[in-house]
Amino acid sequence: MHSHSPARRQSGKPVRVLLADDHELVRDGIRARLQKVADLEVVGEATNGREAVSLAEELRPDVLLMDVSMPVMNGLEAARQVRKSLPETAVLVLSVYDNPEYVRGVVQAGARGYILKDISATEMITAITSVATGGYYFSAAVGPTLVGAATSAPVEDPYGLTERERQVLSAIARGQPNKEVAKELGISVRTVESHRLNLREKVGNKNAAQLYKVAQDLGLLD
Amino acid sequence: MHSHSPARRQSGKPVRVLLADDHELVRDGIRARLQKVADLEVVGEATNGREAVSLAEELRPDVLLMDVSMPVMNGLEAARQVRKSLPETAVLVLSVYDNPEYVRGVVQAGARGYILKDISATEMITAITSVATGGYYFSAAVGPTLVGAATSAPVEDPYGLTERERQVLSAIARGQPNKEVAKELGISVRTVESHRLNLREKVGNKNAAQLYKVAQDLGLLD
DNA sequence: CGCGCATTCGGTAGTATTACTGAAAAGCTG
DNA sequence: CAGCTTTTCAGTAATACTACCGAATGCGCG
Numbered sequence: 001m002h003s004h005s006p007a008r009r010q011s012g013k014p015v016r017v018l019l020a021d022d023h024e025l026v027r028d029g030i031r032a033r034l035q036k037v038a039d040l041e042v043v044g045e046a047t048n049g050r051e052a053v054s055l056a057e058e059l060r061p062d063v064l065l066m067d068v069s070m071p072v073m074n075g076l077e078a079a080r081q082v083r084k085s086l087p088e089t090a091v092l093v094l095s096v097y098d099n100p101e102y103v104r105g106v107v108q109a110g111a112r113g114y115i116l117k118d119i120s121a122t123e124m125i126t127a128i129t130s131v132a133t134g135g136y137y138f139s140a141a142v143g144p145t146l147v148g149a150a151t152s153a154p155v156e157d158p159y160g161l162t163e164r165e166r167q168v169l170s171a172i173a174r175g176q177p178n179k180e181v182a183k184e185l186g187i188s189v190r191t192v193e194s195h196r197l198n199l200r201e202k203v204g205n206k207n208a209a210q211l212y213k214v215a216q217d218l219g220l221l222d
Numbered sequence: 223m224h225s226h227s228p229a230r231r232q233s234g235k236p237v238r239v240l241l242a243d244d245h246e247l248v249r250d251g252i253r254a255r256l257q258k259v260a261d262l263e264v265v266g267e268a269t270n271g272r273e274a275v276s277l278a279e280e281l282r283p284d285v286l287l288m289d290v291s292m293p294v295m296n297g298l299e300a301a302r303q304v305r306k307s308l309p310e311t312a313v314l315v316l317s318v319y320d321n322p323e324y325v326r327g328v329v330q331a332g333a334r335g336y337i338l339k340d341i342s343a344t345e346m347i348t349a350i351t352s353v354a355t356g357g358y359y360f361s362a363a364v365g366p367t368l369v370g371a372a373t374s375a376p377v378e379d380p381y382g383l384t385e386r387e388r389q390v391l392s393a394i395a396r397g398q399p400n401k402e403v404a405k406e407l408g409i410s411v412r413t414v415e416s417h418r419l420n421l422r423e424k425v426g427n428k429n430a431a432q433l434y435k436v437a438q439d440l441g442l443l444d
Numbered sequence: 445c446g447c448g449c450a451t452t453c454g455g456t457a458g459t460a461t462t463a464c465t466g467a468a469a470a471g472c473t474g
Numbered sequence: 475c476a477g478c479t480t481t482t483c484a485g486t487a488a489t490a491c492t493a494c495c496g497a498a499t500g501c502g503c504g
Contacts, residue, residue, distance in 0.1 A: 115357075123355045130352050133345045135337075136360040137352055162480065175432040177460065189460095190483050197462070207490095208461080210397040212434035384450060399490065411490095412453050419492070430491080 014041040015132040018061035020052035020078070021094070022070045026117075030065065030094075033121040040128060049073025053081045061089055062132045068095045068106065076109045083110030090131035103142045113137035159202045159214070166220060168195040172208070173215030236263040237354040240283035242274035242300070243316070244292045248339075252287065255343040262350060271295025275303045278311055284354045290317045290328065298331045305332030312353035325364045335359035381424045381436070388442060390417040394430070395437030 017040055021027050027045050034040045044059050046052035049066075050073040056064050064082055068075035079091045092113040093106050106114055112131040115124060116139045123139070130137035161169065171181040178192045185192070200207075203214050215221055239256060241264055243249050249267050256262045266281050268274035271288075272295040278286050286304055290297035301313045314335040315328050328336055334353045337346060338361045345361070352359035383391065393403040400414045407414070422428065425436050437443055 120355075123357060126348070126351050126355045127357060129348050130357070130359055133342075133348045134362040135345060135349060135352070136358075136362070138358040140356040140358070164481065173431050175429045177429065179460085187481085188483060190485095191481075193461075194482075200462085207397045207399060208430035209395050209434040209437075212431040213438075215431075216435075386451065401490085409451085410453060412455095413451070415491075416452075422492085 014039050015063060015128060016041050016043045016059070016061045017063045017065055017128060018042075018044045018046065018052070018056055018059055018089075020046040020049070020055075020064060020066040020070065020075070022047050022067065026067070030124070033124060034128075036121075037125055040125065047071075049075055049078035052078045053085075056082050056086055056089055060086065063128050064089050064091045065128065066091060066093055068093055068097075068102070076105060079106065079109040079111050090134075092127060092131045092137070103138075114142050115139045116141055159218075161199070161202060161218070165195050165199055165202070166218065168192060169199055169211060169215050169218070170220040172196065172199075173212045173221060236261050237285060237350060238263050238265045238281070238283045239285045239287055239350060240264075240266045240268065240274070240278055240281055240311075242268040242271070242277075242286060242288040242292065242297070244269050244289065248289070252346070255346060256350075258343075259347055262347065269293075271297060271300035274300045275307075278304050278308055282308065283311055285350050286311050286313045287350065288313060288315055290315055290319075298327060301328065301331040301333050312356075314349060314353045314359070325360075336364050337361045338363055381440075383421070383424060383440075387417055387421055387424070388440070390414060391421055391433060391437050391440075392442040394418065394421075395434045395443060 017034060019027050019030055019042055021030070024047075031042050031045075034042055043061055044055050046055045046066075048070045052064065052066055052070075052075075053073070064079075066075045066078060070078075075093060075095075079093065082089055082091055090112040091110060092115065093111045094115055094117060095102065095106070096117045103114055113127050113136060115127045115137070119127075119139060127137040127139075167185060168181060171184055172178075176184065178189050178196065182189045182192045199211065199214075203211070239262055241249050241252055243252070246269075253264050253267075256264055265283055266277050268277045268288075270292045274286065274288055274292075274297075275295070288297045288300060292300075297315060297317075301315065304311055304313055312334040313332060314337065315333045316337055316339060317328070318339050325336055335349055335358060337349045337359070341349075341361060349359040349361075389407060390403060393406055394400075398406065400411050400418065404411045404414045421433065425433070428436070
């Protein structure tokens with residue numbers, strides 16, 4: 001009751017890859033990397049999203065390795081279209097951003113993988129093989145944003161929260177009212193209120209519901 | 223400014239794999255598959271979660287390929303412990319279930335991949351290579367539940383919320399106070415309060431901060 | 445049609461949170 | 475030591491939310 005969707009090609013035949021990036025230099029670099037691998041074959045190159053879509057429809061590659069930021073039509077929109085017209089082609093997005101919002105958008109557009117441009121040739125090949133085999137591949141840096149964080153390296157904190165504030169935030173996010181937070185930390189309710197207000201100040205004027213998100217982003221919940 | 227966390231081993235050296243499954247037959251099958259691959263080396267085998275953890279600490283494998291359902295200590299708890307004591311070891315979970323809840327639990331326990339037992343040898347090897355290289359790998363069937371769909375159906379709702387309640391929940395989770403939710407939906411504050419209280423009733427007596435989590439679980443936020 | 449359910453709204457009361465201002469003690473740093 | 479941050483706590487007032495109560499409308503279903 002699963003098993004439709006992309007690829008799942010026969011092993012034996014090489015993986016047919018279509019490259020899409022507006023920078024020739026980048027395409028050259030990638031092609032150079034991929035040409036050394038027997039199992040991979042670069043069947044075409046596109047310089048923008050629209051070209052990527054039409055070339056993909058013509059060539060029907062196993063994998064479309066595509067940059068997100070391109071002129072005419074960006075990779076996001078292109079990914080959407082390819083996923084519709086060519087469900088057999090796995091879209092693997094290549095980007096310089098490890099921004100969570102960005103990653104989310106990309107995978108929702110139907111990409112089956114997201115890799116960063118600073119990865120090694122080995123990893124790039126693995127990623128291509130992965131999506132071509134029918135799986136999903138994500139670079140280490142973007143994985144946590146997908147699975148809801150909890151990596152181990154405590155995400156560094158863009159808000160500049162103090163230790164105490166993190167403790168309070170954690171307790172609040174777990175659903176405790178100020179009174180119980182106070183009891184848990186052995187401080188007065190007023191103090192908890194102070195921290196709470198400082199938190200709202202620091203993270204932006206978000207309400208209680210939103211504090212959960214922040215706590216989660218900071219990995220305070222596990 | 224990323225790059226800590228697991229693996230990211232040198233290419234050249236073989237990937238050291240620790241197998242954990244309570245069925246000898248399964249272990250034998252997997253080992254047979256992996257032994258044919260030069261880049262992979264099975265360095266040990268465990269028959270339950272506790273054994274997997276202690277063997278992992280001793281052998282420090284690149285990848286721990288582990289079943290979820292095992293006696294003594296299940297794979298979920300084992301994954302958590304390994305992630306704490308051995309951040310360098312990538313946990314790749316092997317399971318027969320493509321149940322969304324299950325997958326979520328597993329990745330939140332820190333697994334860097336989730337594959338189904340019915341996959342091909344090729345895909346299993348790709349998956350192992352993927353997590354060993356520092357990436358995240360997910361089988362085709364479980365990927366959609368991770369990325370929040372775009373492929374499959376809108377996560378079914380264990381709470382039995384109504385359409386209107388979902389709208390209200392969504393607005394609350396986005397951080398709006400009742401007053402603004404009312405304005406947005408064109409209803410009175412009292413009605414929003416009703417919905418809010420009904421929501422708390424339905425999802426359990428969680429507070430405002432926790433409502434965010436529910437909204438997220440239900441995919442109301444994107 | 446009567447019943448249940450979703451949706452809407454009101455009253456009243458109490459609790460919680462926010463928005464201010466102000467301040468004291470502890471610790472670190474130049 | 476003076477200045478800084480962190481953490482602590484207080485007063486006061488407004489706003490928001492919770493916990494109950496009850497009730498009207500509309501809609502589908504047996």
